[in-house]
Amino acid sequence: MAIRLASCVASALLAFASPAMATDTLAVPNAAQIQWAVFGSNVFFRNLNDFDSSWLGCCYNYWLDLTTDGGRAMFAAFLTARTNGSAILLTVPAKGTASAINQLGNW
Numbered sequence: 001m002a003i004r005l006a007s008c009v010a011s012a013l014l015a016f017a018s019p020a021m022a023t024d025t026l027a028v029p030n031a032a033q034i035q036w037a038v039f040g041s042n043v044f045f046r047n048l049n050d051f052d053s054s055w056l057g058c059c060y061n062y063w064l065d066l067t068t069d070g071g072r073a074m075f076a077a078f079l080t081a082r083t084n085g086s087a088i089l090l091t092v093p094a095k096g097t098a099s100a101i102n103q104l105g106n107w
Contacts, residue, residue: 031081
């Protein structure tokens with residue numbers, strides 16, 4: 001029984017350890033410090049490298065896609081945090097590659 005349980009736990013851990021789930025997270029202490037611009041249907045975050053120099057620099061490397069419900073929800077959350085000067089966290093698949101932001105919030 002213990003071996004079967006250990007096998008199930010190991011299988012579950014392997015399922016969640018997929019390289020496709022790897023992300024890089026950036027913590028910004030005050031969302032009002034993030035520079036941003038709307039271009040087309042995207043909101044670009046322009047200065048994330050100011051908070052961690054290992055992230056790509058200006059100007060069109062990280063974005064929210066406003067054509068999706070998730071992108072619009074994350075933009076609303078960002079604007080709220082910006083207005084309040086709150087801390088915010090965001091994730092991308094890999095900080096060294098230009099990509100859409102896939103998670104934004106304060107967790």
